[in-house]
Every structure is written in C-alpha cells, then in structure tokens.
Amino acid sequence: MKRYFITLSYDGTNYHGWQVQPNGISVQGELQRVLSTLLRREIAITGAGRTDAGVHARTMVAHFDYEGELDCKQLAYKMNRMLAGDISIRKIEEVSPEMHARFSATERTYHYYIHTRKDPFLKAYSCEIHYPLDFEAMNRAGQILMEYEDFGAFCKAHSDVKTTLCHVTRAEWIQTGEYEWYFVISANRFLRNMVRAVVGTMIDVGRGRLTLDGLRAVIEGKQRSDAGDSMPGNALFLENVVY
Numbered sequence: 182m183k184r185y186f187i188t189l190s191y192d193g194t195n196y197h198g199w200q201v202q203p204n205g206i207s208v209q210g211e212l213q214r215v216l217s218t219l220l221r222r223e224i225a226i227t228g229a230g231r232t233d234a235g236v237h238a239r240t241m242v243a244h245f246d247y248e249g250e251l252d253c254k255q256l257a258y259k260m261n262r263m264l265a266g267d268i269s270i271r272k273i274e275e276v277s278p279e280m281h282a283r284f285s286a287t288e289r290t291y292h293y294y295i296h297t298r299k300d301p302f303l304k305a306y307s308c309e310i311h312y313p314l315d316f317e318a319m320n321r322a323g324q325i326l327m328e329y330e331d332f333g334a335f336c337k338a339h340s341d342v343k344t345t346l347c348h349v350t351r352a353e354w355i356q357t358g359e360y361e362w363y364f365v366i367s368a369n370r371f372l373r374n375m376v377r378a379v380v381g382t383m384i385d386v387g388r389g390r391l392t393l394d395g396l397r398a399v400i401e402g403k404q405r406s407d408a409g410d411s412m413p414g415n416a417l418f419l420e421n422v423v424y
Contacts, residue, residue: 182246184278185253187212187226192267193237194305194415200231208232208268212243215263219256220247229282229422230289233374235414237306240271242422244282251275280424288350288423290367291376294416298360307361308416314387316354316362322386322396323352326366326379333403335382337374337411345372345403352379365420374411381409 189212197205201213209226216224228243253273260270279285294307297314326349333345351367364380382399385391391399391409399407 182248182278183250184244184246184276184280185251185273186276186280186282187243187245187257187273188271189238189241189243190269190271191238191241193232193235195265195267196234198232198234198236199228199238199241205234208238208241209243211264211268212260215260216245218263219259227282229286230371230419231373232417232419233377233414236417236419237415238419240421241419242282242286242424244276244280285424286369286422288367288369288421289371289419290351290365290421290423291371292418292420293364293366293376293380293412294361294418295363296358296361300360303361306416306418308413310384312388314384315389316356316387318389318393319354319383319387321393322383323354323364323366325393325396325400326352329400331403332372332375332379332400334399334405334408335375335378336372336405337378338405342372347371347375354383376417377411377414378405378408380412383409384412385409 191208196208199208201207201210212226213224224245226243226245232238257270257273295310296303296307297310330346332347336345347368347370349368354362354364356362
C-alpha cells in the first residue's frame, strides 16, 4: 500500500466545510467522489484539518492510500478537470507510509482579513468592521496569546477534543492598505472555531471593551462564554501547513 499527499486550494463559500456532511456538500466529499471515480474504487481522504463552513484554504494537505503506482501529474490534471472551479489540486506526490496529513504536521497558519471602510470588492473574503480599532493594543494582545498554552476559552462548546493545549508561535495584525488588515496566527494545532473566537476577542480589545488584563482572565478562565464572539467564516483562510 502506497501513501499519497494531495496539496490543494479551495474557496469554501459553497461548501459546508472540509469534513463530509450527511446533508451538505463538502470539500472532502468532493475529493473522495472524484478520486473514487478515477481510481475505480472507494478512496478515503484524511485532511490536515477541518475548516468550517464558508472557510477557505490557500493551502490544504490531505492523504490517501492506494495499492500501486500512480502517475501523480496526470491524476492531478484529471482531478482538476472533474472538480468544480472553486477547488484546485496543486500537486499529488507519493510520501512515506508513516506520513500523516494531520498528525505529521508541525505548524499551521491562518489569516483572518478585515477592512474598516465599505468596499464591494472585499466583502466576499474580508470582514467589514464599522468602528475604530486600536491595532497596537490588539498586537499586544497577540503577544499575550503566545504566553499561554491552554486555549479552552476559544474552543467551541461541547467539542470532543482530548486536550485544549496549543503552542502558538505567531499572533499579529498586519496592515496591507489604508483600511485593510489581516491577523496571522501560527500554531502546532488549532481547536474547533479557535481562530474565529480569538479574532472576536481581539476585536473586543481593539474596541476598548476588554483590557489586556481582562484578556488574561479570559484565557485563564478557560470558559468559551467569557471570550468574544465568533467572527464570520468567509474572511478566514488556512494559509499554510508545514511538515
């Protein structure tokens, strides 16, 4: 049995997230449908993570197992011909059987985009904010995040995770235009809904509704109800996965 990695990108607008859903179209489901058709057997795919409904990925990695040699370039070409235009296979490659798309990943990076002035060309992939924000305070909040490892306060309630420990190595706001910013966060792993909850909490800091000491109290309290609102998914991108 050989193992193959697929590196892909997708616009999550029309999907109910990465993971196969019983009553909705998913990115994982579309990949499995196309691969199973091309390889003429049922193919199961494991992804590096599970993006929520409407969330995008500039880089997602997944693996599947197959008995025999594959022409990876030809398979990628055929998959791209069969998949909708909002999913793009960038490459397929054979890897060691020990490699695992999820568990072998050492770092994941997400970007969350916001803009502070109405712009019809940004609304699909960025969150419009209607109030002034203190980005210096928000960047200080990012530094505080890296002092902690337990992010239970930002985990979706009733998630079936065994641990809420994550090692965050980067958390900062970057300005790309007069009214445009994005938040970049890197960690070895993320909890369900974590990035959107972190961003919502940082927005509270930027609005002056939550102090930096208050942020520490939220993190240390480990209660999702104490953290900020979950931000819309359309502005969130899985940017990169490192192995």
